[in-house]
Amino acid sequence: MRIVIAGASGLLGTSMSETFRNAGHDVVSLVRRGAASADEISWDPGAGRLDPGALAGADAVVNLSGAGIGDRPWTRKRVEELFSSRVGPTVTLANAMWQLDVPPAVFISQSGSGYYGDAGNTVLRESAPAGSGVLSRICMEWEAAAATVPAGVQLVVPRTGVVFSRTGGALGRLLPLLKLGVGGPLGNGRQFWPWVTLPDVSAAFLFLLESGISGPVNLCAPEDGDVNAIVAALARALHRPAVLRVPAPVLRLVMRNLAEELLLSSQRMEPAVLAAAGFRWQHPTLAAAAQWVAGREGADALS
Template sequence: MRIVMAGASGLIGTSMSASFRDAGHHVVTLVRRDAASADEVRWDPAAGRLDPQALAGADAVVNLSGAGIGDRPWTRKRVDELFSSRLGPTRTLARAMRQLDSPPATFISQSGAGYYGDAGNTVLREGAPNGSGTLARICKEWEEAAHEVPDGVRVVAPRTGVVLSRKGGALGRLLPLIRLGVGGPLGNGRQYWPWVTLPDVAAAFLFLLDSQVSGPVNLCAPEEADVNALVAAMAQALHRPAALRVPAPVLRLVMGGLAEELLLASQRMEPAVLLEAGFGWRHPALEQAAQWVAGKDQDARGVSFQEGSR
């Protein structure tokens, strides 16, 4: 399969492009600098410039474009950048596909768990309504932009949860503190974080490429966990205490809206579509994920998880 990828240089994109190639697919990456090889194509998504021929002959387009949600404080300028860095590239890709007589059959365009806003303890399947807040608006407009592709293109919008990685990612700042024994839960810790390991993100995209699934897909592990459980599992795997809780008022004071929406919001997400389609997680349980993050896991690639096994 020939796959064109946007946003392949980040944490998720680097892992995913390697997984695609390992699976035997031909990956072409879109870059904003001069192309360094035949497998790179230069584009300028901010200006809406992409030669449609870059997508000609591709079987699928994978879009991971977007500035990091938690990388910087949420000033008005930064929030504008969070929108534009997602909507601009997505619309540029959709416009290029509309200019082809035979566009790629599949468009997988990233979205996020933030689509649901702060939903408390409500179980969120893919049909749950759009929430409120900045992240919910970003995800809604991001998904709408993906549907600007021509009729007949299969559009998949993975609403990806908190990605667990051995370095970087959502736990990039918390893990070093836990390793030192000075980390702990954020807020009261009862907010649900829909988590998934980095290898399972890549595996899920591979699965979605070969499936007939379309529309929104909750991309998270089947075992739900609140922040208390998540931090405790990481601390146990690293053999460290995790008792130094950071109160919500402190997070709000230091981080403002970023803390409210990214750290304190609760999304009790269920991967109903992936479960129904028969996807097999490598790390379906939190204990397995924590052992993998700590570098102590036994390879459990392709473990299946059925609804009744919870």
């Protein structure tokens, strides 16, 4: 299978490209600079420029485009960038497909668990309604842009949860504190984070490429966990205490609305579509995920 990836240089894209290649697929990356090799194609998504020939002959397109949600404070300009860096590239890809006699058969366009907003303890399957807030609006516009692909293209929209990795990603700031023994739960810790490990994200995308599934897909582990449980599991795997709770008012003071939507909102997502289709997680439990994050995969059970 020939797979074109937009956003291949990021955390998810790097892992995904390796997973696809290891599975025997050809991977072509769309880059915003000049192409440096045969497996790169230059494009300018900000200006809506992509030679449709870049997608000719591709079996699938994977869209991971988007500026980092938690990288910078949410000024008005930054929020506009969060929207435009997702919607613009998605529209550019869809427009290029319309110009082909035979567009790629599959389009997997990333979305996020933020689609559901702050849903408290409600169990969220793919049929659950959208929530409110900046992240919800971003995801809705992102998904609407993806839905403009030509009829007949199999559209898959993974609503990906909090991705656990050993470096960077959602744990990029929390993990170093936990390793030093000075981390702890955020807020009251009872908010649910729909977590998933980086290897399982890449494996799930590979599964979706070949499964025939279409529509929204909750991409998270089958075992849910609130922040208290997540932090406790990571701390046990690292053999460190995690008692220094950061109160919600402090988070709101320091991070403002970024704290409310990224750290304090609750999405108790259930990966109903993936589970029904027979996807098998490498790290289905918090204990297994924490061992992997800590580099102790295969070690004895956590104590």
